[in-house]
Amino acid sequence: MKALIAALWLTLALPALAGIEVRQFPNPALESRYQNLIEQLRCLVCQNQSLADSNADLAEDLRSEVYAMLLAGKSDAEIVDFLVQRYGDFVLYKPPVKKTTALLWFGPFAALAAGGLLLWRIGRTRRPEAPTALTPAERERLQRLLKDEEKSS
């Protein structure tokens, strides 16, 4: 009975293995490079998944490409470059810093600085004025007014 239940659960878990191929690596270093690469490359089909997560047909093909290139002794930079040449910077989760992406990289900091500057200036102009002492003449007038108040009430 237990074996049957275990078998049933394993059968249900089969789809989980669908997208992740079993690959043989000559050494663990290569394997970790492979994992690292496919996690930092974006799938073009389901755009919120990395090549590592995606079950899309194309992701499978691109994983195979990455694997083949690793076995062929290509460097990580060469492999990433191979994909960028074909699909553009879109395949990178971390876009490179260049002219077209300057706003993307530095815009938020610029906005933060501008906001900080604005706050600082508003803070400076809106400081409440310190109360100044009354002149003797004003003091006298105040006394008179207060007396009037007392009489009328």
Added chain:
Amino acid sequence: MLKYLLPLGLFVGLLILLGVGLTLNPREVPSPLIGKPAPQFNLPRLDDPQASFDSARFQGKVSLFNVWASWCVACRQEHAFLMQLARQGVTIYGLDYKDTREAGLQWIERLGNPYQAVAFDAAGKVAIDWGVYGVPETFVIDKQGVIRYKHIGPITPRDWEEKLGPLVAYLEKQS
């Protein structure tokens, strides 16, 4: 006065920025291949495994290179219009992507053949060199064999009128 207009201006600016963001289509990834020579390949032809389709074909005349597959629903939608373009004399080459030869041939037989020649890319490896990430996709290639435009998704008559048609006409005039 300015004190009150400034926040309003900032708000309107933000609104425009977000509005533009909403109208962009994230599914359309711009191709880095525009302005570059067509990636070279040599594949068997769909209609004859012995004959080859060489990318040197793209030299000498303006052509469309249409990536399609018999299992692709949007391609079916596009096919009738491709037939119309072929009748108008537009040169169209095809790339049958990750398909079986049988299914590809059946498709041509049933729906008609708008292509001068179809390259058969069973493994989809050549398509990767072209940066294809879905079907259909269509490249506009000039007389020098340089990719000038990439259209993602089926070509509608409107796409042709607004973008591809004028571009093809312009490229035809170039030597």
